[in-house]
Amino acid sequence: MTVEIALFCVLGAPLVQAALILLLPKPPGLRDLIHIGFSLFAAGCAIYLANAVAHGETARIVLARPLPNVDLAFAIDPLGAMMAVVLTGLGVLHAVHAAGVVRAKQEKAPARLLAFIALSMCGVTAVAFSANLFSFFVAYQALTLAAFPLVAHRGDEEARPAARAFLATLLASSIGFFLPAMIWTYAIAGALDFQAGGVLAGRVDAFTANVLLVLYVLGIAMAAIPPMHRWLPASSNGPFPALVAIQALAVLPAGGIGILKVVTFVFGTAMEQAVIAAQALIVLVGLGMIAAALIALSKEDIRERLAYSVMAQSLAVVMGALLAVLPGEYAAAGLFAAALQIVALACAASTLVMAAGTTAAITGRTKVSDYAGLGRVMPWTFAGFAIASASMIGLPPFAGAWAKLWLITAAAGSGLVWAAGLASVAAILTFTHLGPLAANALAARAPTDAFKRPDGASILLAAPVILAAAATLSLLVLANPLAEFLSPIWARGAP
Amino acid sequence: MSAAYIDLARAHAPLLLIVMPLIGAALMLVSGPARLSWFVAGLVASAGAFVAVDFALGALTGAQPVAAVGVMLHVDGIGAFAAALLAVVAALTIWGAGATLKDSGGAAAPLALALMLCVTAGWTGALLAGDLGSIIAAVETAWLAGVGLVAVNASRDRAALNGALRMLSLGGVGFALMLLGAALFARAAGTSSMESLALARIEAPGLASAGAALMILGLAVKAGVAPLHAWGAAALGRSTSMVTFGVGALGMLGALAAMSRVAGYVMAAPEIGEGIQAALAGLGGVSVVVGSVQAVGARNLLRLTAYAGVSQAGCVLLSLALGSPAGFAAALVQLVAFAAAALALYGGASAGRVQTVAMLDGYAQRAPLASTAITAGALSLMGAPLTIGFLGRWRLVEAGVGAGWWWAAGLIIIASLAGVFYGGRLIERMYFRRANSAYAGEGGVWRVALGPVLVAAIATIAWGLAPGGLLRAATSASLMLGGISP
Numbered sequence: 004m005t006v007e008i009a010l011f012c013v014l015g016a017p018l019v020q021a022a023l024i025l026l027l028p029k030p031p032g033l034r035d036l037i038h039i040g041f042s043l044f045a046a047g048c049a050i051y052l053a054n055a056v057a058h059g060e061t062a063r064i065v066l067a068r069p070l071p072n073v074d075l076a077f078a079i080d081p082l083g084a085m086m087a088v089v090l091t092g093l094g095v096l097h098a099v100h101a102a103g104v105v106r107a108k109q110e111k112a113p114a115r116l117l118a119f120i121a122l123s124m125c126g127v128t129a130v131a132f133s134a135n136l137f138s139f140f141v142a143y144q145a146l147t148l149a150a151f152p153l154v155a156h157r158g159d160e161e162a163r164p165a166a167r168a169f170l171a172t173l174l175a176s177s178i179g180f181f182l183p184a185m186i187w188t189y190a191i192a193g194a195l196d197f198q199a200g201g202v203l204a205g206r207v208d209a210f211t212a213n214v215l216l217v218l219y220v221l222g223i224a225m226a227a228i229p230p231m232h233r234w235l236p237a238s239s240n241g242p243f244p245a246l247v248a249i250q251a252l253a254v255l256p257a258g259g260i261g262i263l264k265v266v267t268f269v270f271g272t273a274m275e276q277a278v279i280a281a282q283a284l285i286v287l288v289g290l291g292m293i294a295a296a297l298i299a300l301s302k303e304d305i306r307e308r309l310a311y312s313v314m315a316q317s318l319a320v321v322m323g324a325l326l327a328v329l330p331g332e333y334a335a336a337g338l339f340a341a342a343l344q345i346v347a348l349a350c351a352a353s354t355l356v357m358a359a360g361t362t363a364a365i366t367g368r369t370k371v372s373d374y375a376g377l378g379r380v381m382p383w384t385f386a387g388f389a390i391a392s393a394s395m396i397g398l399p400p401f402a403g404a405w406a407k408l409w410l411i412t413a414a415a416g417s418g419l420v421w422a423a424g425l426a427s428v429a430a431i432l433t434f435t436h437l438g439p440l441a442a443n444a445l446a447a448r449a450p451t452d453a454f455k456r457p458d459g460a461s462i463l464l465a466a467p468v469i470l471a472a473a474a475t476l477s478l479l480v481l482a483n484p485l486a487e488f489l490s491p492i493w494a495r496g497a498p
Numbered sequence: 499m500s501a502a503y504i505d506l507a508r509a510h511a512p513l514l515l516i517v518m519p520l521i522g523a524a525l526m527l528v529s530g531p532a533r534l535s536w537f538v539a540g541l542v543a544s545a546g547a548f549v550a551v552d553f554a555l556g557a558l559t560g561a562q563p564v565a566a567v568g569v570m571l572h573v574d575g576i577g578a579f580a581a582a583l584l585a586v587v588a589a590l591t592i593w594g595a596g597a598t599l600k601d602s603g604g605a606a607a608p609l610a611l612a613l614m615l616c617v618t619a620g621w622t623g624a625l626l627a628g629d630l631g632s633i634i635a636a637v638e639t640a641w642l643a644g645v646g647l648v649a650v651n652a653s654r655d656r657a658a659l660n661g662a663l664r665m666l667s668l669g670g671v672g673f674a675l676m677l678l679g680a681a682l683f684a685r686a687a688g689t690s691s692m693e694s695l696a697l698a699r700i701e702a703p704g705l706a707s708a709g710a711a712l713m714i715l716g717l718a719v720k721a722g723v724a725p726l727h728a729w730g731a732a733a734l735g736r737s738t739s740m741v742t743f744g745v746g747a748l749g750m751l752g753a754l755a756a757m758s759r760v761a762g763y764v765m766a767a768p769e770i771g772e773g774i775q776a777a778l779a780g781l782g783g784v785s786v787v788v789g790s791v792q793a794v795g796a797r798n799l800l801r802l803t804a805y806a807g808v809s810q811a812g813c814v815l816l817s818l819a820l821g822s823p824a825g826f827a828a829a830l831v832q833l834v835a836f837a838a839a840a841l842a843l844y845g846g847a848s849a850g851r852v853q854t855v856a857m858l859d860g861y862a863q864r865a866p867l868a869s870t871a872i873t874a875g876a877l878s879l880m881g882a883p884l885t886i887g888f889l890g891r892w893r894l895v896e897a898g899v900g901a902g903w904w905w906a907a908g909l910i911i912i913a914s915l916a917g918v919f920y921g922g923r924l925i926e927r928m929y930f931r932r933a934n935s936a937y938a939g940e941g942g943v944w945r946v947a948l949g950p951v952l953v954a955a956i957a958t959i960a961w962g963l964a965p966g967g968l969l970r971a972a973t974s975a976s977l978m979l980g981g982i983s984p
Contacts, residue, residue: 067884069888069963069965071969075884075963137883140883141883144883158931163926163930166926166930170918170922171918171919174918174922175915175918178881178918179911182911183908183911186892186895186896189896190899190900
């Protein structure tokens with residue numbers, strides 16, 4: 004298999020997967036087999052691509068040339084390959100879990116749900132491998148449209164307005180902010196290709212750089228930057244398998260990847276020109292992290308609590324990327340912190356949402372006050388929940404700890420001690436809304452009528468939670484190899 | 499022998515493009531049953547489309563010399579491009595309208611088809627006419643045929659008379675403006691011939707500016723450019739597919755194309771170019787904003803499409819206002835985008851006899867192909883990437899930014915944002931709502947209606963993915979503003 008074919012497969016497999024699921028919705032076993040099998044195939048292709056990148060190979064596929072000098076193209080680079088491996092790898096666990104949930108909850112239109120999950124995975128993979136701003140924009144819009152049916156899946160009076168808010172926020176921000184920024188970039192540089200070192204490097208003055216940075220950051224609303232975050236709480240109306248895709252594996256990570264790509268490949272050294280905007284945005288995301296963590300504390304519904312919790316984590320990605328504005332050795336540290344934070348967020352958020360989904364499927368409980376003692380009757384699920392909570396909080400040795408360590412180090416090392424302080428306060432607040440919840444679930448007395456189903460959670464529901472939780476430990480040994488893997492980007496792209 | 503006839507037809511293609519629909523219209527009146535009339539009209543329109551595309555390809559690539567024999571015709575790049583587009587759209591609309599012949603009343607169908615062919619002939623004449631007077635005569639022919647088309651619908655719905663009356667009165671104002679403008683411009687330029695206009699020396703710039711502005715204003719009325727579009731909602735809001743196709747798609751397209759052609763000539767004169775630029779830009783900006791706002795608030799699908807067309811017309815005017823070949827090329831791409839989106843939306847709606855937005859609830863289950871067409875049209879109107887709508891707006895923004903017109907780029911963004919709301923609403927209703935039981939029994943029109951509509955929907959996406967040929971044609975046409983020499 005050539006690298007180009009692998010790249011084509013990793014992008015195309017979810018499309019075939021979605022089509023087959025829709026064409027063969029019954030029997031459920033075949034449907035689930037297709038879903039899991041193609042997810043495995045996509046993950047295998049992603050690993051192959053990462054290996055190719057590690058060996059210095061390159062690949063680029065051009066699907067169309069819709070504008071003069073602008074291709075709809077996808078290419079491999081260390082950042083995209085790493086994200087694809089993490090997201091498609093967790094996507095396999097999610098595929099297994101989704102198959103379990105739709106059976107346990109007898110979810111309506113399960114084939115449609117699984118098909119759009121597959122399309123969302125295709126969208127985020129396309130975002131990760133996009134070779135230029137135009138391709139990123141197309142993939143971003145496609146991901147938005149693919150995720151919209153996931154939010155609207157229930158089709159009731161709550162789901163429809165939520166889905167409209169989801170769609171309106173993401174499309175309006177991308178057209179209102181990102182598109183003008185893209186056009187402006189094209190006008191300045193005459194090209195939209197992602198370039199190591201930044202396509203805008205040496206081409207923009209301070210004013211233009213500051214305005215462009217604000218437009219890009221607000222335009223990538225998938226990163227949940229206030230006030231463009233409304234889509235995230237709105238998405239909590241979706242069924243649990245949809246929530247995993249939206250909040251952990253596809254939509255939210257796509258925002259982080261987008262911010263990283265823009266900072267690294269569009270601005271590059273031009274970030275030095277955008278100091279004012281970057282610092283203002285760091286203040287915004289820092290306060291946003293604290294506000295989101297506080298709002299999460301006030302939410303009784305586990306889906307809403309997790310939505311705000313992952314929002315706080317996603318903002319940490321943005322903060323890390325924006326720290327690249329300051330010249331010096333810590334700029335690369337900020338970018339690395341952002342990349343690690345996406346990995347940590349994907350692992351922990353998918354574990355938490357899958358655990359909540361398992362709990363809802365087996366016990367019917369979605370209120371956090373009803374979680375007391377559930378860990379005694381669902382020990383594996385809540386062990387995973389506790390590990391993922393620890394990772395979100397930033398407790399060593401879990402993934403979140405290393406990401407936050409790099410983030411705080413980068414902020415403090417760059418002289419932005421207050422930014423490090425904001426990140427620390429947000430971590431403490433994350434502890435307050437997740438720590439007691441996990442502890443209470445494990446330590447309190449077991450409820451007598453816990454199970455809706457007498458046989459408890461099936462292996463399809465429990466195993467993915469445990470394995471995803473185990474993945475949060477991965478950075479303990481993988482942080483350094485990842486730093487080396489990504490180093491070509493920092494070396495050429497960081498200020 | 500046949501090769502000689504083909505060469506003869508090619509040599510006189512401009513004349514054929516006007517005469518064929520008129521002969522077809524005459525045949526309608528003697529062809530008897532509605533289905534037979536429709537079939538004959540479809541054949542005539544298809545033949546016209548074939549001739550027009552062949553002619554345009556030859557003219558724009560310089561492979562075929564152009565002759566004007568017997569009547570005052572003058573062929574230029576914009577005229578050749580737009581005439582081909584118009585002829586193709588006419589063929590698609592006539593084939594597409596065939597499925598709902600009974601909606602016009604079976605007996606009235608041949609008359610409606612004849613009027614559609616007259617609309618085609620009229621606007622084609624305006625695109626190929628050799629002098630300003632002929633342009634005005636051709637425009638009026640097309641316009642009055644459009645008024646008749648709306649009025650024919652009165653046997654089904656008396657509200658159509660209101661629409662026809664509004665068209666007649668506002669069109670009369672437009673005619674007066676055009677006539678006065680042409681007279682003033684001809685007086686200032688010393689000629690009304692299109693061939694001479696490109697090289698004319700303007701002796702009285704003020705008079706010429708006023709004349710050109712009045713002509714463009716008159717055409718803007720007929721194109722439904724805001725705020726001169728008061729006839730649009732009344733004429734299209736409760737109409738049949740014949741009317742929406744003939745007036746909403748074909749008529750507006752013809753008027754916009756004719757305006758592009760006239761603008762191309764009058765803006766070539768440096769003495770008056772700036773004033774016309776400002777007028778077009780102002781009118782275009784207002785049209786974009788007003789059309790977008792009205793489309794967001796519309797509850798009637800046909801009106802929504804008409805208002806979206808008004809917004810799109812504003813984009814065409816903004817492109818023309820740039821006055822550069824890049825701007826004219828962008829305008830031509832926008833015309834194609836408008837035509838494809840209008841056909842997809844009007845056709846998708848007529849396939850299920852949908853008139854209000856509420857009737858779209860669950861439409862994807864009742865009519866999946868028609869819903870696909872509406873989705874493609876809506877995405878194009880939004881300016882979604884990989885659609886021709888995106889391409890058109892990108893070209894406009896690219897040309898606008900190149901000229902330092904950032905405000906125009908801002909207006910396009912506003913139009914796209916509005917498109918997200920009204921286009922997104924259509925898609926959401928079709929795919930994510932349950933069918934309203936009151937409308938569940940509707941639909942079931944003859945499936946052949948979907949063929950042309952799907953062609954338009956496919957074109958919307960295909961040209962978004964691979965626009966190379968279209969862009970080359972538009973660029974060639976825009977570089978031949980002064981005319982193609984015989």
